[in-house]
Amino acid sequence: MQKFTKFGIILGITLAFLLIISINSNRVLEKDKLLTSGPFVVNNSKYKIGENVFVTVDSLLENDVGRILIITTKNKIYSNIDFNWSKKSSFNKYFKPVLSKDLKICDNSELIGEWKIIMQGTKYHELKIKITDEIIPSEIDNYKKIC
Secondary structure, eight states, rough: OHHHHHHHHHHHHHHHHHHHHHHHHHHHHHHHOEEEETEEEEEEEEEETTTOEEEEEOOOTTTTTEEEEEEEETTTTEEEEEETTTTTTTTEEEOOOBTTTTTTTSSSGGSSSSEEEEETTSOOEEEEEEEEEEEHHHHHHHHGOOO
16 A cells, blocks of 8 residues: 555655756747847847847848837837948847837836837838736836836
């Protein structure tokens, strides 16, 4: 009888461990979806409030000249990044969606949703990221209503 009990406990622990690994690996796969458009890459498709959004540009083609436009959920230009293949064909930049009196982004609800990253002046398609309603705990004080 003791053999069956020990076997059952070991089997139960093993199955629980495998379930936890499976759930965590699915979360990682959902989070770490790279978005690409030609030489432009964004490291994830979803972000929490307070996270940096990394944009990598690798090997611009000859004559790739333009501006990366970061567009909010309300179709406001949040930020922009100029690029020119003849000056620099590869670079990394990041931005963090934050509240802004100047842009009239007064509370977190205006950050949440789909943002666009448009490569103006090129034929590359836009990239879309989602800002979720989760806030990174260490950033909570930076996201209180400002206007």
